[in-house]
Structure formats: C-alpha cells, structure tokens
Amino acid sequence: MDEACMKKQNWDVKETELFLEILKDLDMKKCLDGRKVRNNTLFKVAHRRMTAAGYHRSVDQLKFRWKLLKSAYYKCKRSPNAPAPTKIQGWWRYEKTMVAIMESRHPLVGPEVNSDRNDEVTEDSDVEASMLHWPQSCRDNNTQNLDLIIKMDPEMNSHLKIGFIGAGNMAYGITKGILAGNILPENILVSAPSVRNLGRFQELGISITHSNVEVVGGSDVVFVAVKPHLIPLVLNEISPHVTDRHIVVSVAAGVTLATLEEILPENTVTIRMMPNLPCMVQEGALLFARGTNAKEEDGALLRSLLHHCGLVEEGPETWLDIHTGLSGSGVAFVYLFAEALAEGAVKMGMPSSLAHSIASQTVLGAGRLLRDTGKHPAQLRSEVCTPGGTTIYGLHALEQGGVRASTMSAVEAATERARDLGRKPAAGYRK
Numbered sequence: 001m002d003e004a005c006m007k008k009q010n011w012d013v014k015e016t017e018l019f020l021e022i023l024k025d026l027d028m029k030k031c032l033d034g035r036k037v038r039n040n041t042l043f044k045v046a047h048r049r050m051t052a053a054g055y056h057r058s059v060d061q062l063k064f065r066w067k068l069l070k071s072a073y074y075k076c077k078r079s080p081n082a083p084a085p086t087k088i089q090g091w092w093r094y095e096k097t098m099v100a101i102m103e104s105r106h107p108l109v110g111p112e113v114n115s116d117r118n119d120e121v122t123e124d125s126d127v128e129a130s131m132l133h134w135p136q137s138c139r140d141n142n143t144q145n146l147d148l149i150i151k152m153d154p155e156m157n158s159h160l161k162i163g164f165i166g167a168g169n170m171a172y173g174i175t176k177g178i179l180a181g182n183i184l185p186e187n188i189l190v191s192a193p194s195v196r197n198l199g200r201f202q203e204l205g206i207s208i209t210h211s212n213v214e215v216v217g218g219s220d221v222v223f224v225a226v227k228p229h230l231i232p233l234v235l236n237e238i239s240p241h242v243t244d245r246h247i248v249v250s251v252a253a254g255v256t257l258a259t260l261e262e263i264l265p266e267n268t269v270t271i272r273m274m275p276n277l278p279c280m281v282q283e284g285a286l287l288f289a290r291g292t293n294a295k296e297e298d299g300a301l302l303r304s305l306l307h308h309c310g311l312v313e314e315g316p317e318t319w320l321d322i323h324t325g326l327s328g329s330g331v332a333f334v335y336l337f338a339e340a341l342a343e344g345a346v347k348m349g350m351p352s353s354l355a356h357s358i359a360s361q362t363v364l365g366a367g368r369l370l371r372d373t374g375k376h377p378a379q380l381r382s383e384v385c386t387p388g389g390t391t392i393y394g395l396h397a398l399e400q401g402g403v404r405a406s407t408m409s410a411v412e413a414a415t416e417r418a419r420d421l422g423r424k425p426a427a428g429y430r431k
C-alpha cells in the first residue's frame with residue numbers, strides 16, 4: 001500500500017484496539033525512560049505485528065497514533081468530568097486499555113518521562129516528540145538488550161514471514177535453527193530452480209516455490225543463500241520487488257555489503273552474515289554486519305530470529321571474511337581432524353565405525369568443555385598432559401607435522417579466498 005493511501009485512511013476501532021493490545025502485550029512500561037532507538041524497536045515490532053494482522057501502518061504512523069492516545073489519556077486524567085477528547089473518536093472504548101498501559105509504568109521511569117504529560121497534540125504535531133524511552137540499564141550491552149527484547153515479546157517473531165532463496169545446505173541449516181524458535185513452518189517459503197533440494201524443506205512443512213520473486217513478495221526477512229557467483233543474478237531478479245518492508249540477508253561467502261547495496265534499491269535494509277553448518281543442530285557460530293540502512297533494531301531482530309541457531313554475534317564487515325575462514329570453513333577443518341583421529345585409531349586396530357563414533361564424541365566433548373568453561377585451549381591442553389604421559393608424546397608428533405602452522409594457514413587461505421570472492425565474485429567459483 002502506498003504512503004499517500006495509508007495517510008488518508010482513518011483508524012477504525014478494531015485497528016486501534018489491536019494496536020493498544022500489542023503495546024500492552026509488549027509491556028510498554030519497560031520502555032519509558034529516554035532512548036529513541038529502543039523506542040523505535042518497540043514500534044517496529046508493533047508495526048510488524050500489525051502488518052501480519054493485515055493493518056498497514058508505517059512506524060511513524062503508529063508513533064503518532066500513540067501520541068494522540070496518550071494525549072487523550074492525560075486530558076481525561078486531569079479533568080475526569082470534561083467532555084471526551086475529540087482527537088480520538090470513541091475514546092471511551094480505549095480508555096481502559098490506556099489506563100492499563102499507562103498506570104503500570106516501570107519503576108525505573110524517572111521524572112524525564114513524566115514530561116510527556118504536556119503532550120497536548122494536534123494532527124500536525126511533531127511525531128518524533130512522542131518517542132518513548134528505554135531503561136538506562138539496557139543501554140550498552142547487546143546481549144542484555146536482546147534478552148530484554150525477547151523477554152518483552154516472546155512472540156516477537158512469530159508472525160514474521162521468512163523467505164529463503166536457494167535451498168541448499170546452508171538454507172536448510174538456518175531453517176532448522178529458526179524452526180527451533182517460535183517460527184512456524186507455514187511462515188517460511190523457500191525457492192530453488194529445481195525440486196532436487198526442496199523435498200527436505202517440504203518434509204519440515206515448509207512451502208516451496210521455483211519463483212524467487214514469490215519468496216520476496218511473501219517475506220519480511222529474505223535470506224539469499226545461493227552460491228556467491230549467483231548473487232548478482234538473483235539480486236537483479238528480485239530487486240524490483242524489494243521494498244522497505246524487507247530485510248535482505250546474504251549468507252554468500254565473500255560477497256560484500258557494497259555489492260548488495262549496489263544492486264538492491266536505495267535504502268534497502270541489507271545484512272551480510274556468515275553462518276556455519278552446525279546451525280542444523282543449534283550449535284552454529286554466526287557473525288553478521290549491518291549495511292548502511294540496517295538499524296540496530298534490525299540486527300536485534302535478526303539475532304532474535306537466529307538465536308536458536310547457536311552463537312550469533314555482530315561485528316564490522318572486515319571480520320566477516322575472517323569468520324569465514326575460522327568458522328564457516330573451520331567446521332570442515334575440524335571434520336578433517338576428526339577423520340584423521342579416527343583413521344589413526346583404525347591404523348592401530350580399532351574397528352572403523354567405533355573409531356568414528358569415538359572421534360565425533362571426542363570433538364564434541366572437547367568443544368563443549370572449551371566453550372562451557374571459558375578456559376583458554378592451552379590451559380585445557382595442559383590439564384590433559386601428564387608429564388611423561390601419552391598426550392605429550394602425541395602432541396609432539398602433531399607439532400612435528402606442523403599442525404599449528406598448517407591450521408593457521410588454512411584459516412588464512414580461506415579468509416583470503418573469501419576476500420578474493422568479494423573482489424571478483426565470479427572468479428573461478430565452481431558450482
């Protein structure tokens with residue numbers, strides 16, 4: 001719906017009631033102490049929920065409506081016997097919910113907040129002035145912010161429509177992680193040119209299509225999960241259909257935000273992300289960087305959507321290629337090591353299947369201990385090494401084989417390759 005059309009439409013009772021229920025449900029009282037950007041997050045969540053329910057209002061329109069409602073509330077509070085406020089038709093229908101929202105304010109709210117008592121507004125009032133505020137306590141800690149957002153709205157993403165362009169291993173891994181959260185399969189749509197990879201998505205109850213454009217038309221968050229050399233082709237195809245409703249997330253190795261932004265319409269919210277395959281079992285390691293138009297709340301939304309995939313971190317774009325070497329590809333380096341461990345045991349006489357299952361459990365156990373204790377790997381290594389014992393003999397052999405240097409070189413080579421793909425996306429990339 002275009003903006004001019006939206007502006008002309010008056011709010012009806014059902015729409016206003018839904019809006020207030022959403023604000024009440026989002027526990028607005030927690031957001032009332034002084035931060036514009038947090039406030040935007042709340043209205044953005046409300047916007048997405050309203051859209052999912054079929055009401056197409058912009059974030060600014062929601063803020064303005066809230067401001068009028070708040071103004072009416074204060075008028076009534078000051079003069080209970082005065083005639084009903086005229087700015088909100090049928091005010092009496094909303095009064096109870098407004099009281100419930102306004103009078104359950106969070107104890108953190110300071111005097112600054114009460115300045116909104118002066119909100120005597122007209123239709124021409126400055127929308128920005130109606131900003132709500134977030135608690136000071138969640139200002140500088142991303143994880144805490146995320147937790148708060150999710151806590152505020154455990155259903156935050158449940159109405160979001162998620163699309164995948166490309167139905168390969170990575171799309172499948174991320175999908176499995178997302179489904180472990182509160183997204184239902186019917187809210188996901190996946191496209192690929194052939195049916196070859198789509199069957200396993202169907203088995204999860206996910207809708208499939210051969211049309212990338214259909215995916216964009218039916219999604220709020222669009223993951224582009226095709227091989228890097230196909231990114232320009234796919235983005236050029238979907239570009240005319242991308243709007244400000246969308247967050248476009250590319251997971252393609254090497255492909256830069258600049259490339260995404262160059263092809264997609266101006267102002268598109270883009271995010272570049274590097275996941276890894278263990279998303280499939282909710283043990284992924286994901287790093288993302290936001291594009292020029294992606295706001296902090298877009299990052300928060302992505303984190304909350306993906307937090308069942310595993311560790312989700314945000315960083316500068318320059319780290320994305322490094323993360324590709326460390327973790328995107330690093331998973332394969334660990335598999336190679338696991339395979340070699342098992343082969344060593346086979347060489348010494350153990351049956352292959354037992355050797356492989358013990359190798360995988362060894363990698364899993366070592367990884368969990370490393371992550372859960374937070375200890376440096378060298379510390380844990382020393383805890384395994386008895387002086388003159390077996391481990392130090394084995395470690396010596398590994399060092400003689402240059403395992404440390406070759407592992408570092410592997411991360412370096414994969415990082416450089418990702419950088420190279422970013423410089424010339426089609427260079428030597430094979431399907």
Ligand SMILES: NC(=O)C1=CN([C@@H]2O[C@H](COP(=O)(O)OP(=O)(O)OC[C@H]3O[C@@H](n4cnc5c(N)ncnc54)[C@H](O)[C@@H]3O)[C@@H](O)[C@H]2O)C=CC1
Binds near residue numbers: 253
């Ligand atoms: N496999 C991995 O472990 C990781 C992969 N990535 C990235 O994820 C992306 C996808 O990689 P994989 O899933 O491994 O590849 P894949 O080859 O398993 O999947 C690619 C998918 O794209 C589909 N496709 C091809 N042309 C298309 C088009 N024009 N429109 C829509 N779909 C099309 C294919 O049919 C296939 O389903 C790559 O860019 C890669 O760099 C990132 C991190 C880890």
Ligand SMILES: O=C(O)[C@@H]1CCC=N1
Binds near residue numbers: 253324328
């Ligand atoms: O090998 C690749 O290019 C992709 C990116 C990271 C893992 N797999």
